[in-house]
Amino acid sequence: MTDVAHSNAAVLAPDLAGHNHDPHLAHHFDTPDQQYQSGKLAMWVFLGTEILMFGGLFCAYAVYRHNHPEVFEFAHRYLDRTLGAVNTLVLIASSFTMAWAVRCSQLGLNKPLKILLALTFLGGVGFMGIKTIEYEAKWKHHVFVGSKNKYRNDSLKGVGKPVDSNTEFEEEGAEVEPPAENKLSAHKTAPGAEGKAEASHEAAAKRSDVGATTWGRGIVDPNAGTPDEAAIRPTYADPGGLAAGVVPGHHGEMHYADLTDAQRQHVYTFFSIYFMMTGLHGVHVLVGMALIAWIWLRARRNEFGPTFFTPVDLVGLYWHLVDLIWIFLFPLLYLIH
């Protein structure tokens, strides 16, 4: 009886009272290998959820780019591809030092482990530093987030060109000087009231001449009263064609003044997607740096070696995932052709 108990204890839990066993082996695991494999599987599942979270943003990117390719082509010129490429190399290099650090921890090489973890951390510092320079430039160029973005503000104010479908209204020539307080009244055109609608067309044309809003064109929903009424109307038949007529050339013939309000809103959407994707990625870089600092402190206490290196390994996996996402973000955001 005691023999059996003893041999079990040797292979499984060394001591049910918790004494005299591998200090890194939790009680609910039989062996260090089982614990190690469980941790790994959990980490890969977690990385899967990270992929799913970023997947939502990649999906938003795909939909907007598919529908407005010319807007993306235009807007991405605000991004500095040199800094983007340098940041890609910085992250790849830090991924390399991280993989090397995991190797050192597996081999019990504690001194190189500490140096490599410090280098990996410095890679994160470099990445975030370059990212800060880029974000600061966006701030200075007024293409930052929210009200700090001129595309958002100007499209809301309506200082852009009218969209194509409105051009005939401009030719009608509006003699009537619309009072400023009537700007919004055009939106309220009663359906079916042709005269009023025309008047509002003229008012809209006049406003676009003076650089005011181009929104209220008094468009009456042709589906009004049918089950299809409201926001669906087959007028804009050109897919992604909000920019039809303003097709950018390869070397930036499209200028800010050429954009319609609708296009300005889409340019703002590009920046929203850019800041969401790079911002969420940047948060991951910061989390990864904090984890690397934690691992480095533990390495200073000589905690890792051939029998216990799971924390180094799992933090390494997280850091590589951060690299992995940037590998896709860089060409998709900075290298649009």
Place this chain on the structure above:
Amino acid sequence: MTTHAANTTHGSDPHGAAAHSDEHGAAAPGAIHPHITSMRLLVSVFLALVVLTAVTVGVTWFDMGDLNIWVALGIAVVKAALVVLYFMHLRWESPFNAIAFISALAFVALFLAFVMADSSSYQHNLHPPGDNVVVTP
């Protein structure tokens, strides 16, 4: 004294020969058998990633029309595969880990495919933003 005690002698061999799984397996049942990636492989993967980054920047100078985005994505997939297989050593992991990770990728692909199909089926009917349609009350 258990067999685990023999396992706790960290770093006794700085060159790591003893850390290889074959020698460990005999010493301690249930001990960790990690795959230790060779320096040669790590350096090769790193250099390949640097070269591929240069290539992905370089190809933007060539106008291949619609092909550019697919070339860029193809290079990104190759780079990602190198990172996952070698830096994250998924190549030597338990197949369960690969299933967990790849199924997440598969679900993202499914998500993308359905959203894109949905979007392209109604996009041409949409109003531009701010195109205020007057709707019958």
